[in-house]
Every structure is written in structure tokens, then in C-alpha cells.
Amino acid sequence: MDCDNSNKGSYAWKSLCQARHVIELGSVWRVGDGQSIQIRRDRWLPKTSCSRIVSPLSVLPLESRVCDLINAETHTWKVDLVKQVFIPQEASIILGIPLSFQGAADKQVWLPTPQGTFSTRSAYKLLSGVSRQVLPSCSSLDRNHLMWNSIWNLQVPHKVKHMIWRATHNALPSLYNLWRRNVVRSVLCPSCKSDSEDIVHVLWSCVSLIPIWESNEVTTKLLKYKFFLFADLWEMLLKMKERLDVNLMAMIFWFI
Ligand SMILES: [Zn+2]
Structure with missing residues (x-):
């Protein structure tokens, strides 16, 4: 159903278009055998x-389906393939999706309720949540x-503070950020050639x-954590500031 949400349509038609938008916003595929879900086109991350x-x-x-990522005989993810083709954040979400041993069919579910069934109350909550995302919440x-x-x-030069500030706001030109803006075609880190180059990767992981992080006991311990955003890493460093010199860490990030 394609909706032309122009001013010419009737009130009922516009309402239908809006309802469809809400349902699309909250609906995702629950992966069964993966036959019905197109990897690129459909919403299927939970x-x-x-x-x-x-x-x-x-x-x-182009038309690959989720079943291409699943071993049909063992009903398990093709782990190496998933890690090879998806960025780390998405690979770890995908590999966390449980697969049915019976090879059940894929199913569209309504994500805002635990049972996956639609209710107007949950649709309202979803919409108010979406509009709240426009304004930062109190905690953010x-x-x-x-x-x-x-x-x-x-206690570092101003240019270093500025760089850390941009890193915590995901505003440095990592390959991943450039790829999102269609500036580059590959996100593969040129240094290790084994992972996508986002800000956390280029400055930390x-x-x-x-070898730099292993020269310090605290940063060695932090290596076992997975940080998706530089802001999360920075927050963790602040929690450790009794045992770790955050000024030195900022300078190291600058020199990297
Ligand atoms: Zn790398």
C-alpha cells in the first residue's frame, strides 16, 4: 500500500496513511527461517x-534474504559471514537473535508490547517516545x-578538549561517519583491516x-568491555579517574 500523503486526500485516507506510518514504525520481522525477510529492505533488528x-x-x-545468513541444517547463524559483512554493532545484535529449531516461518510482530500484539495504548506510547527523541530527555x-x-x-590544550568533545558527540570524520554521508565506499579500518572504522575503533579498540592500552593496568582491564560509542568509553574513564589520569588519556587520544 503506497500512501500519497498530499493535501488532496480525504480525511479517512490521511488517517489510514498515518496509521500505516505508526504500524511501520513499531513493526519488525521476528526471524524464523529467514525466507520472507529481505536483509536490506525490511526491518528485522529487534x-x-x-x-x-x-x-x-x-x-x-541485492535481494539477499535473512535465510542466506542461516545454516539450514543446524538452524544457527553463519557466524563468520555475519561478522564479515555487518558492522560490529549490527553483527552482535544479529548473532543475539535466537533461531527456531523447528525452522518456523518468519512473522511480523509489534515490537512495543512484549507479546508482539498491537494496542492503541502502545502505539500512543511509541509515538510520544518518538517525539520525545527530538528533545533531549532530563537524563540526557x-x-x-x-x-x-x-x-x-x-588540564590539556583547548584543541584537545575540542577533539574529545567532538568524539563524544560522534562528530569526527571516521570512515564510518564518512560512509554514512556517502563520501567513502568502504568502512574497513586501513590499519587492522579487520573491523569497521568508527570513532571507538579508531581511538580505542x-x-x-x-600495546598502548596494555601498558597500563586500568586500561588493560577496560579492554574486555565493548563500547559502542566514544561517549560510553569516556564515561567509563571518568568513573576510573581515581586510578587513571584522564588528562593523559585525552592527550593519548589526541596523538592517536
Ligand atoms: Zn583497526
Whole structure:
């Protein structure tokens, strides 16, 4: 059903279009045998925001289906393939999706309720949640404030503070960010050639940096954590600031 949401349509038609938009927003495929789900086109990651794949998927044919990622005999994910073609964040979400041993059919479910069934109350909650995302919530304002103070109180040159601030706001030109803006075609880190180059990767988790972090007991311990955003890593470093020199960490990030 394609909706032309122009001013000419009747009230009923516009209402239908809006209802369809809400249902699309909250509906995702629950993976069964993966036969009905197109990897690129459909929403199938189990979360209401970003349930569509953003990985570049350059090695997969255009019309690939989720079943191409599943071993049909063992009903398990093709782990190596998933790790090879998806960015790490998406690969770890996909590999966490449980697969049915009976090879049940794929099913569209309504994500905002645990049972997967639609209710107007949950649709309302979903919509108010979406509109709230436009404005930062109280906790994100607090977090922003803490982040701001922690960076501007550093005893480092201003250009270093500025760079850390941009990193915590995902505003550095990593290959992944450039790929999102269609500036580059590959997100593969040129240094290790084994992972996509997002900000956390380039400043922290790339294997080429491990010798630096292994020279300190605290950062060695932090290596076992997986950080999706630099802001999460920075927050963790702040929690460790009794045992770790955050000024030195900021300078190291600058020199990397
Ligand atoms: Zn790397």
C-alpha cells in the first residue's frame, strides 16, 4: 500500500496513511527461517529505532534474504559471514537473535508490547517516545552537562578538549561517519583491516592500539568491555579517574 500523503486526500485516507506510518514504525520481522525477510529492505533488528540494516553489505547480492545468513541444517547463524559483512554493532545484535529449531516461518510482530500484539495504548506510547527523541530527555541533559564539565575541566590544550568533545558527540570524520554521508565506499579500518572504522575503533579498540592500552593496568582491564560509542568509553574513564589520569588519556587520544 503506497500512501500519497498530499493535501488532496480525504480525511479517512490521511488517517489510514498515518496509521500505516505508526504500524511501520513499531513493526519488525521476528526471524524464523529467514525466507520472507529481505536483509536490506525490511526491518528485522529487534529494536524500534534503527531496526533496518545500515551496514554497507557490499559482498551480498541485492535481494539477499535473512535465510542466506542461516545454516539450514543446524538452524544457527553463519557466524563468520555475519561478522564479515555487518558492522560490529549490527553483527552482535544479529548473532543475539535466537533461531527456531523447528525452522518456523518468519512473522511480523509489534515490537512495543512484549507479546508482539498491537494496542492503541502502545502505539500512543511509541509515538510520544518518538517525539520525545527530538528533545533531549532530563537524563540526557544531565549526561551532557557532566560530559561538558568533565571535558572543559581537563588540564590539556583547548584543541584537545575540542577533539574529545567532538568524539563524544560522534562528530569526527571516521570512515564510518564518512560512509554514512556517502563520501567513502568502504568502512574497513586501513590499519587492522579487520573491523569497521568508527570513532571507538579508531581511538580505542583497533588491535594496533592494544600495546598502548596494555601498558597500563586500568586500561588493560577496560579492554574486555565493548563500547559502542566514544561517549560510553569516556564515561567509563571518568568513573576510573581515581586510578587513571584522564588528562593523559585525552592527550593519548589526541596523538592517536
Ligand atoms: Zn583497526
